[in-house]
Amino acid sequence: MEMVGEAVAEVILTLLACALLACLALIAYLSWSFSPRLTVTGAGLLSLFLAHGAWRTFRDPTKGRSRRGLAAVTAAGFTLTAATGVFLLFYGTGCGCL
Known part of the structure; x- marks a missing residue:
């Protein structure tokens, strides 16, 4: 059963x-067909x-200062993107659609 x-x-x-992977490819295709300059800028x-x-x-964090505002948002965005990349590395390679 296990x-x-x-x-x-x-x-x-x-x-x-x-x-x-299909959604990311579709987003890239649609954005490029809409405006290549805007896609490169984005x-x-x-x-x-x-x-x-x-x-x-x-x-290294400075003493007495924690992440606030933009720093916290960009750090969270980077962490989410890195986790998504690792997920795709492990499971997207066996997709068969590449």
Whole structure:
């Protein structure tokens, strides 16, 4: 029974990863067909957002200051994006749609 449960969970996670990959590809395609300049600008702004989040996540915190405002938002965005990337790395490779 446990083996069947693990197999079902593996299939569900793989299907979820395939759906996520398909949605990301569809978003990229639709945004590029709408406006290539806006797509490149958005990708640049997203890269700055994630770079700031990575910098705030991995740098040594100063004494007495906690993350607030933009720093907390960018750190959370970076963490969510990194977790999504790891999820896709583990389960998206077995998708068969690549």
